[in-house]
Amino acid sequence: MASRTFHGIPREKILWNPSIDPETCIGCGECLDVCANGVFKLSASSGKVTVVDPMNCVVLCDKCAQLCPVQAITFPDKDATQKLLVQLFHSRNQSSSDENGSENPTSTIELL
Numbered sequence: 288m289a290s291r292t293f294h295g296i297p298r299e300k301i302l303w304n305p306s307i308d309p310e311t312c313i314g315c316g317e318c319l320d321v322c323a324n325g326v327f328k329l330s331a332s333s334g335k336v337t338v339v340d341p342m343n344c345v346v347l348c349d350k351c352a353q354l355c356p357v358q359a360i361t362f363p364d365k366d367a368t369q370k371l372l373v374q375l376f377h378s379r380n381q382s383s384s385d386e387n388g389s390e391n392p393t394s395t396i397e398l399l
Contacts, residue, residue, distance in 0.1 A: 293346045304341030311359035318351035
């Protein structure tokens with residue numbers, strides 16, 4: 288299976304995924320309704336939502352946290368993640384230009 292990427296950056300290098308506070312979660316399922324990527328699952332035993340596939344989370348998307356009525360979902364700092372993405376993107380471009388012996392045109396990551 289091919290590695291997931293975000294604008295050519297391996298997804299596992301981007302630490303963007305939700306965390307759910309099990310003490311705060313009320314199991315309402317709002318996050319399940321808004322996220323179609325299989326990031327969450329409702330636990331039958333606890334009645335709470337858990338993160339089951341964090342790498343499926345769309346980088347910089349935090350709609351689930353915005354809709355959570357009890358603010359049980361948190362993410363890493365968005366500004367810090369954007370800065371990391373820029374660094375990784377430039378590093379990737381530098382590696383490409385070093386391998387090809389030529390410079391690549393500068394591209395822009397479209398941020399949410």
